[in-house]
Amino acid sequence: MNEIERFEAYLRAKHQKMTQPRRIILEAFLSTEGHLTAEAILLEAKKIDPGIGQATVFRTIRLIENAGLAREALQADGARTFEHLADHPHHDHLRCVECGKVIEFLNPSIEREQKKIFTQYSFEPRGHTMELLGLCPECQAKKRGEY
Secondary structure (H helix, E strand, O other): OOEEEEHHHHHHHOOOOHHHHHHHHHHHHHHHOOEEEEEHHHHHHHHEEEEOOOOHHHHHHHHHHHOOOOEEEEOOOOEEEEOOOOOOOOOEEEEEEEOOOEEEEEEHHHHHHHHHHHHOOOOOOOOOOOEEEEEEEEHHHHHHOOO
16 A cells, blocks of 8 residues: 555545645655655645645644654754655654754664663553754864864
């Protein structure tokens, strides 16, 4: 089942319909990679249908997230970004607090430790997000005056 079919199935289960604006917003979101703000998704959707509104994007991206197709991440500046989840392997993030650069990584040791913590506290895992904050090499060099 592809992402559009998964979204349609989610909407049906919630007694909602796949409207044309929802389809356009989902397609706009899926056509890009990386961490996107709702505003960036809106710009992509407007390329397909200039009549798409900001409120519709915000409501639809929440539905896409609830359907398990997107994950939200809060940036240092308070901006919310979204990234694909379906058919994308799990990963964590390293984010520069100065320029906002994001590096995706996967560390099996960290994953094993997180599983131990779930077990230690008798929690049933439902997912996790991890974001490590720091300064990227370029921003470190700027602070040292090397740029």
